[in-house]
Structure formats: structure tokens, C-alpha cells
Amino acid sequence: MLGLEKKDFTLLLIVFALTMLAPFLLNPFPEGSAMAQFNAGYPDLMQRFVIFGIFAIGFNILFGLTGYLSFGHAAFLGVGSYAAVWMFKLLSMNVLPAIFLAVVMSGLFALLIGFISLRRSGIYFSILTLAFAQMMFALAYSVLTPITGGETGLQLALNDPRILGTSATATGNIPVPSLFGLEMRTTADLDLGAWGFTFNVGYYFCALVMLVAFYLSIRIFRSPFGMMLRAIKSNQQRLNYTGLNPKPYTLAAFVISGMYAGLAGALMASMDPLAGAERMFWTASGEVVLMTILGGVGTLIGPVLGAGAIKYMENIISKINSDILHTWFAFLPDGLEDFVVAMIYPFIGKGWHLTLGIIFMLVVIFLPGGLVEGGQRIARALRGRKTTDDSGKSAKTEPAE
Amino acid sequence: MGILEVKDVNKRFGGLKALSEVNLSVKENTCHAIIGPNGAGKSTLLNCLVGKLIPDTGSVMFDGQSVLGRTPHEINQMGISRVFQTPEIFGDLTVMENMMIPLFAKRDGAFRMHAYESVSAERALIEEAEAMLADVKMLDKRNMHSASMSRGDKRRLEMAMCLIQKPKLLLLDEPTAGMARADTNNTIDLLKEIKSKRDITIAIIEHDMHVVFSLADRITVLAQGTPLVEDTPEKIKGHPKVQEAYLGEAH
């Protein structure tokens, strides 16, 4: 189906179903209930799930397949955002040309930076990409202010030309990003009893783009090209003596993953038309590394899971405060309640980074395959309980459900 | 004219003269062994043939073309495949995938971007790989994770990966180093089979005299970076200079 093996096609279908039904699935708790704060079905967060999913899918094509650890991929995300906002300023508010330019520009930047950085490997490559990204951050933050808006970021204005659109709407406002007139911020609400669900055009647009991106990454994983990339990670010496030149393969992977990052940046700008230098800061590059590792590096679905998990934690855990904890543990005797709350408090709210750091370390130490490997282990344990003869089928390329 | 012609090759590492005035001619469809004590320059010579090192002076011609200044992957594309001392395979990949990579390299050259095609759609190549695996009796291991195999199987796989490219010249760098006697004999049998079944030239660097005398058609003895003698195995066995320089001391 669609040129995919049955197993991969099933995975694609599952991801399709999950993303399309996300507004329902992510809002399982009735509004106003104590658990409602765990609902993640609001447009802003759902958009971030899929956008960072795209970013991580692309990063995984480089890091997961070739093993080259880039610490500067956020730079391409930033380039994509700036390019998209410039298209909104100069051409029109249609998101398609913005996305197009963003992907092209980030691809060009990736080609240049990749060409230079890939002359080195290992830690040197990581440091080179880090240096390039930090340099680009510094340039965007101060030196290139006319192009990037400097500290305040690049924003739309009423007097932007927008030669194919309008500078201002009839009511005198800045127009909003749209797809041929269908505004990204349009939402529809559905109330079913106590439950409320929100359907947002922007989210569905991003979700469809992510599905395409995901589909393409499956194709790459299963292609001769993808196999060469895994061979690069495995043994470059043998690859050389087999008559293959690893350089162009790695560079191609670098450029592709840079374009994925640019695409993610363009979508960010399409949901909220501004771009800032902080998107290029090295911590942002670190974040995509965390996502990929947490989900499962080198697996198809891992990066998407990792992106979702981290963005969910960022939004939900950071919203929990001590009052909420007290209501949860109200059933405990007072002294014990205070103690339990005091023990948990450092890990929630502003402390969510601590939780993230600990989880990340635990994953790297005990579960190098990330959530996907965890899922596989659990599945195997369950299967093992049912049927004692586990055939020990190679689980390596088996994607987790 | 041999298929491989090494002329007046010199190589220095700082003050150390690793190769001096090396001349070597390997005839087509023969097995040519290069022996010599440790530090005789065998590995240096091999590295000069595959593009890892560039000689200071002299020429290395393969099939009428110079290999000097070419990278290892270009030299492989000319028709030279190399087997390493410790098997170099793609450990993270399955046996079948290990076989597919040389096939792609053979068909598509050093770089070709098939990012949208599927490996599993390449029926012709898959069949070729399966035939080769059957040849080396590894077809049952086709889906095995290659890093988890025994050393003997890795060696077998590496040979199969080289052979499937149908190289004109197969370079073997101490293929039985560190192997138990039984494994060594298996390797010898495998190589004999390869020799008898295919039109292939083999150049082998080896320490183990048993291997050399079972396989080689001609032998070059290297000592201190210079070829001492070159002759048939029978003649080499009785050669006084060789006894003195190599056999007498090493065994």
C-alpha cells in the first residue's frame, strides 16, 4: 500500500488515526473535573505536538540513521521561521509559499553548514554544528537585526507590502496566515455533555503535513539510501572499501533533516506569525536531541512519541502547583500530606526541567532504545506470560505500536 | 603484463624506510602470496594498493590504470575488493542487508540517491544476494543480526560481500590471523573453492605457511621493505635466502 510494506502501512494508518482523532483522545476528562488539567486537546499544544514531531522525525534521519549527533539543528528551524515570516510580509499570508521558501532556505543553509561540518566526525562534528548554530543565533540576535528583528523578533506589520495579498484587512488589522483563505486560527467547538472538544484548522493542517513528513521518512528508512545511512553508522571503513563514498550520503541526510527542521519552523510561523532568535539557541537544539532519544533513536515512531511526551510534560507538569498537589493528597493525614507534597513539589511546576533531566538520564542509562524499546519490552513480557515459547523474533526494526 | 603492476615503490615514515624499491607483478587469475616477517612492510604495501597510503615514489597500475591518488572507494570501483584481518562488516545490519550494499555499490557507483525506492522491491539484486549466500552456505542466517555471528561466519560474510562485487582482484590481509586450526582449514577450503569456481585474481598477505603453501601459485618474500625473491611455492620452500630471512627465524 502506497509503496510500503504491510507493517509500515499499518503503522502509518495508526499514526493517521491518532492524529486525526487527537482532539478527542487528548481531552479524555470532562471539563471542570479535577483531572481536566491533564487534558491536552487544545489547539496550541496539539500544534506543537505535531510540529516538534516533524522536527524530531527529521533529526532522526540524521542522528538515528547515520549516528552523527548534531547539536545545532535548531538553527535550521530558526531559518525556516524567518523565511516564512518574510514570505508573509512580502508576498501573501498563504502558508504554502511560506513553507516552500522556508524548506528551500533551510536546505541551502544545511547544505553549506553540513558541507563544512561533515569534514569532521564524532565529537568534532557535534562541536562544529554547535558552533555554527551559536554563531547563527548571535547573528540573528544582534548583527542581522534588519533581517531578523533582533531581540524583539521578526513580526508582521500593517505596512508590509504583501504584493499578492493585502497589507491590512478591511477592519484595519494585520491579516492572519491562511491556506487559500482558510484561516489557520479557525476553530470549531463540540460539546458532548460535560466534555468539550476543539477542532482547529491549523492543527489539522500541521497534522497532515506531519503525516506526509512521516510517510516520507518511512520511505527513506526502507530505501537503499536509508540502508546506506545505517551502514555509515555501522562501519564507514567497510563502506569505503565497498566502493561507496559516505560523504554525499551523510550530507544528503544532513540536508534532508535540515529541511525537516525548516518545515517545522515554517509551520510554527504559520500558526503564530513571528520568529525569534531564541528558537535557534543551543538549548533548542538540545531539546530535539532529548525528544529523539526519549522516544527511541533510529526507530520510525520514536521521535514523534518523544516530541509528544516532552511537549506534554512541558505544558502539563509545569502547570501543576502545590495547591493542586494538596487537593490530590487531601485523603492523607495532614502531616503525611504535607510531607508527600513537599517531596513531589520540586519535580512539578517550574521544576519540570528537573523531571525531564532525570527521565532523560534514566532513559540513556537503562533504556537506550527509548520509549519504543520500553514498549517492546513490555509487549514481550506480556507475550511471554501468555505463551511460554517466545520465538525471539528480531525486534530491531519492529516499530512499536 | 600482470593485472597488478607495482613498480619501484618507496615509502618512508619519518626516518623509517617501510618500503624500498618494491616491484611486484600479479598475473591474472593466479593466487599470489606475499609473505615476510613482522615489520617487513606487508601491510604498508597492501595499504598502498588500496589507496589508504600513497607511496613516495613509484607506480601502482591496476588493469592498465594507475591507482595512485585515488580514494579507497574509487579503487574498489575499479575492481579491487579487500578482506581485512579482523572481519569488517556492517554489524548493525542483517546478513542480507550486508550483501545488498556491495550490490548497490556495484550497480549504482559511489553515490546514488535512491531515497524513495524500496530495498525490498529490488528483486533481481535480492536473488543475486541469496544465490551468493547459498554459495557460502549462509542462506539460513540471512535475517541474522550480523554482529551476533561467530567470527568464522563474519569472515565468510565478508568474503561473500567482496565476491558478490565480482572483483578482478581480491586482496586478503591475513585472513586466518587469530583463527583456530579448524577455522583456518575451513577458510582455506572456502578460498580454494572460490579459486576453482571463478575467474579471480587473489593477492594474499599471510603469516601462516600452511595457508600460503595450500593456496598460492606464486610467492613473494618481503624482508625489510624489499622483495627478496619471487617464485613458485616449491622453489620458495627450499630457497636458502628465505630460510634464513624468514622461515628459519619465525618457525
Add this chain to the structure above:
Amino acid sequence: MDALILQILNGLDKGSAYALIALGLTLIFGTLGVVNFAHGALFMIGAFCAVTLNKILTLSHTVVDETRKNFLGQPMELQVPYVYDLFGEDMGNTIIDWSVPMAILFAIPVMVLVGVVMERGLIKYFYKRPHADQILVTFGLAIVLQEVIKYFYGANPIPTPAPSAFTGSFDFGALIGFDANTIIYPYWRLVYFAFAAMIIGAVFAFLQFTTFGMVVRAGMADRETVGLLGINIDKRFTIMFGLAAAVAGLAGVMYVPINPPNYHMGMDFLVLSFVVVVVGGMGSLPGAVLAGFLLGILESFASMKEVIDIIPGINQIIIYLVAIIILLTRPRGLMGRKGVMES
């Protein structure tokens, strides 16, 4: 000319910090073969050792002074540090005033302990794993450490002054024959440089002249051979990790008066220190020190108004630019050894 000297001096303190952090990074990399992304966190923990000691010394109890009235006419409540009770007011004040240099004594055991615990508890399990895994796990550790510090000390920088004897500046220009007030240099920065030079000297002397150091150097050059000699390298390497942690920590302690510490200072310095290590040459101790000072001074030159007027923003990117150029033209860095991290 005076402007040049001023810039060199200005570059020295940052360069000192880079050099000290890079020195520890290189020691760890050279001996243990581990790429430690948590090394910046050690620098930060050192800085917070100084903050902590200052807080301990200024711990106070409330005393009601009947002789003085506050603005409501009630007896005044005074906060009296416990050190006053122990040593009297004058001595107590002096002690508090000198809290930062005294923190050195406090920081050494703390940092060695932190370093040894880190190595025994986490890093040693990663010797055999790929460099990427080492980077990732220490990166995670760095996040955890900085979040722990943030939890206890808050997100804002905590100013902690140098001893009053060293606050203020002196006219360095006048000392070396320039016009007065052309080269004004803060005392503490000079102290910092001298301190850094001392530490660097001590580390090199330790490695050069002690048997312990000799074995470690041999281990850096060829770990396997030294292992074959039957010398227990691992134990020494644990100690080296403690030493590297102490060096980073001391760099942090003394840096406190120059820049009030906050929880992310470690990461800020780490990124640059890695660049320094790579420029100096992975695994080369003199290279790390040299590159640290060079880049510090270069950064300070690039911040000169005259330079910025010609190339705006050059001060922001100069270090990265130099790193890229050096890595591409001299892959092993300024003084890198052959065969280190080249695969």
C-alpha cells in the same frame, strides 16, 4: 598601545575561566576518554559553594536592642550573624568579608566528593559506551544539576562580593609608564588571573613531578600499555576526575565576584569551553590552557569599539568563527595529538 594592553588584560579573566574549565575537561577526556557535558555544572557548583559559605557565615539570629528605637518607637530588632557571637564583631566582619577566598577551603572537599561520586556513580558505566551516549548522559546530568541548584537558590543571580581589600580598581597603566587613567583594571580580576595561573601551574607540576602524575600521563598516552604493567589505572583516574572537578569548582568559586552566579552559568561556559578544548586540541593539556587564554583575549579584542565599528557583532561570533576555521585547517586543534578522536 594602552588600548591593546587593556584588552589583553580584559581578556585574561574570562580566558582564565575558559582555561581552567577546559583543563579539567581535557584531563577527564584524556584520562577517562569521556566527553563530559556536565563539566560546566561543576564550575557552577563551585560558584554556589562560595554563595553557600557566604550564606552560612551571614546566618543570623535576632537580637533586641533596647537602646535604639525604630521608626515606630519600639525597641530595634537587629540581625546578628552567629560569627559575631563566636569571634566578636570585628573579626566576624572580616570573616564575612573574606568569605569568597575562604570558600576555596570549603569547595575543595565538596568538589572532590562531587567529582568522585559522579565518576563512581555514573560515568564509569559509560567508559565502554559510544561517545554520543557519554555526551547524552552527561548532558542529562548537567540539566539535573542545574535544576537542583535552581530549586535551592532560585533563578536570579546572587551577587557575592570580593573582600573589600580587592574591590575597586587600580591604575595599571601608571605602573608601567603610561598616562594615568588609561589602563584601569579591577583588583579582583588580577587576583583571578593570578589564582588561575597558580592552579594551572600546580596541576602541571603535579602531573610532571609526582609518580602519580607520571602514571596518569602515561595512561593518557597509552592506556592499554599502562594497564598491562599491572598498575591500577582506574583508581587513579577516579582521583583525576575528583581533581578535574576541583579545578572547575575553584574556577567557579573565584569567579563569583566577577559575575554573580546563576543556575545556567555552567552551560553558558560549557559551550565555550568545549570550543576551547577542541581548538586547543582534544587531549592536550597545554593546548587547552593556551586556547583558553587566546580565545578569551580574542573575544575581548573583538569587543573593542573600533573593531565593532568595522565588523558589527564580531564580538558575538568571533570564538565560533575561529573554532570553525581552526577545526577545518588544523583538524587536531592547535596542539592536539595524533589519533585522538579521529575516527
